[in-house]
Amino acid sequence: MFHPLRVSEVEPLTDDAVAVTLAVPPELREAFRHTPGQHIALRRRTERGEEIRRTYSICAPAGPDPDLRVGIRLVEGGEFSTYALKELAVGDTVDVMEPTGRFVLEPRAGYFAAIVGGSGITPVLSIAATLLIREPTARFCLVRSDRTVASTMFLEEVADLKDRFPDRFQLVTVVSREERQAGLPSGRLDRERLTGLLPALLLVADIDGWFLCGPLGLVSSAERALRGLGVERGRIHQEIFHVDEAPSAAVAPAARGARAAADSTLTVTLAGRSGTWPVREGESLLETVLHSRADAPYACKGGVCGTCRAFLVSGEVTMDRNFALEPEETDAGYVLACQSHPATAEVELDFDR
Structure with a gap:
């Protein structure tokens, strides 16, 4: 879920990077309490009406201070990073998704x-x-x-x-x-x-x-x-x-299957509600969901951030590539919806698990 947060600080770090601090109001403190290592997705709409989402890791220590601080480096041709470095200012509002991610360490002795x-x-x-x-x-x-x-x-x-x-x-x-x-x-x-x-x-x-x-x-x-x-x-x-491109070694193994399927249907559970839709030729399962459910979680659409992780309840899919899920997760049945295509006539995903 996205929430509008006010930019409270934009601090230059290098010639091509800034640290952006987002103020979290009291009523959203629990929603934005994070585990060290998690990230947030930021969203903006361009003048052309296009929606851009990018994922940035929280760099501040996890603790009682609810404000979020992220580091943003300029990426050549990157629309959001260019906006962040050249236009974003204190007082602006940015849509921010609640923290997610499994690259984390709960503090413990060691x-x-x-x-x-x-x-x-x-x-x-x-x-x-x-x-x-x-x-x-x-x-x-x-x-x-x-x-x-x-x-x-x-x-x-x-x-x-x-x-x-x-x-x-x-x-x-x-x-x-x-x-x-x-x-x-x-x-x-x-x-x-x-x-x-x-x-x-x-x-x-x-x-x-x-x-x-x-x-x-x-x-x-x-x-x-x-x-x-x-x-x-x-x-x-x-x-x-x-990731510049997907080298052959990075192409993900199929999650329970390796065939291509035409005329497939997708059933999805998301935020406690279920729906079934036909999968259009060539599109990913995430794209299928987004036609009817704009609240489907995603950020990079490149198989890197893991925001669109879902559990494969039934059916078979193939993934184009996977840079986000650990082997234990794929073995357990999780897939990246942005990279998955149906390999059977019927596929069911659960985003809530």
């Missing part, structure tokens, strides 16, 4: 680590800050990669964590496009480099949970490096922030 690239710092900043504030024995190691120091988002916030928790917060920074006088050599964090770097920083086997966030290439490299170092799949959590 030793955790993250590998992030670029704007992938945003959810991890909330995760690390909340953990360190709430759990006096917890530790966190952050390995972050950015193009240059000038392009690095939330420099002050991360430095503040280092100052406040010097014995429990470890920071390792790598830049890929400029030489530095101190620290690690510049260059990309690929699988080979991470395989050598991580054991030198910490005891990999001691980490209770790994959080990987950023561009597809970095997240994929980090996952392969960790798996090669013996880390169990269940301890690795990932969220993709940017």
